[in-house]
Amino acid sequence: MSILGIVSKNSQLNDFSNSIEKMLGNNLPKHCIEDHMYYLKKYIWCNFDTEEVKVVVETILGLDNSEGDNIKINFNVVMSLKPETFNALIVLIISCKQHNSTNKHYFNEESFKILRTLRTLRILRAMKVLISK
Amino acid sequence: MNEYKITVNNKIENIVDNLKSHCDRNFYNESAHTILHVVMGSFSSSDILWNVQPKDLMKLESKEFINLLSLLSFLYKNKGVTAEYLFTTEWLEDKLVLLP
Numbered sequence: 385m386s387i388l389g390i391v392s393k394n395s396q397l398n399d400f401s402n403s404i405e406k407m408l409g410n411n412l413p414k415h416c417i418e419d420h421m422y423y424l425k426k427y428i429w430c431n432f433d434t435e436e437v438k439v440v441v442e443t444i445l446g447l448d449n450s451e452g453d454n455i456k457i458n459f460n461v462v463m464s465l466k467p468e469t470f471n472a473l474i475v476l477i478i479s480c481k482q483h484n485s486t487n488k489h490y491f492n493e494e495s496f497k498i499l500r501t502l503r504t505l506r507i508l509r510a511m512k513v514l515i516s517k
Numbered sequence: 518m519n520e521y522k523i524t525v526n527n528k529i530e531n532i533v534d535n536l537k538s539h540c541d542r543n544f545y546n547e548s549a550h551t552i553l554h555v556v557m558g559s560f561s562s563s564d565i566l567w568n569v570q571p572k573d574l575m576k577l578e579s580k581e582f583i584n585l586l587s588l589l590s591f592l593y594k595n596k597g598v599t600a601e602y603l604f605t606t607e608w609l610e611d612k613l614v615l616l617p
Contacts, residue, residue, distance in 0.1 A: 446571035456568035459558040463593055470593055474586060481575055481582055 417479050420472040421490045427469055432502055436465060441499050443473055444491060447480050529591050532584045533603045539581055540612060548577050553612055555585060559592055560599040 439461045446455035540549040558567035
């Protein structure tokens with residue numbers, strides 16, 4: 385069982401059975417956060433051209449105070465993510481809240497630049513400024 | 518509906534009651550708007566109207582933050598139950614007509 389009680393295929397993510405209340409009451413274990421962030425990064429890089437990744441990238445950028453001014457997400461899309469991704473995203477949101485920090489704690493400036501570039505490319509493509517082959 | 522009544526346990530009822538009560542008491546506060554947007558967005562098929570800034574979640578008080586994420590977790594695990602059913606259509610409509 386994973387952190388939210390959802391069965392996960394990834395054995396690295398299977399060690400956690402705390403409920404959200406429990407997670408929020410205590411600091412999340414470092415290894416728990418690291419495993420989920422590792423998954424999230426890998427997921428983004430391997431699927432960056434898919435629609436599903438869009439909400440993940442928007443959430444990561446949107447959690448940052450300086451960059452998140454105009455970034456909004458829809459929770460209906462979040463609810464349609466696959467369990468591992470949903471878990472990792474919730475862990476990211478909870479850990480940001482717990483540490484009263486931005487996600488720069490987990491994503492360094494270089495990762496941020498790449499995520500911002502991915503977002504810009506997606507927007508330009510949606511506006512037909514860029515045409516995908 | 519009857520099936521849902523059996524599935525929905527007391528814990529989630531408490532969570533929903535707490536969130537409703539917070540929104541009732543703080544209707545003109547940003548935190549109530551964030552909660553309503555997340556709740557509506559969770560079942561309103563990607564309607565842009567209910568989009569939320571992720572950083573607004575960070576501004577919620579701990580209790581509301583825990584309740585909201587617990588609600589999302591419950592809804593994720595129980596796909597047959599919607600936030601509309603838990604909060605009731607009447608209550609949501611009452612609030613939504615007054616949203617700025």
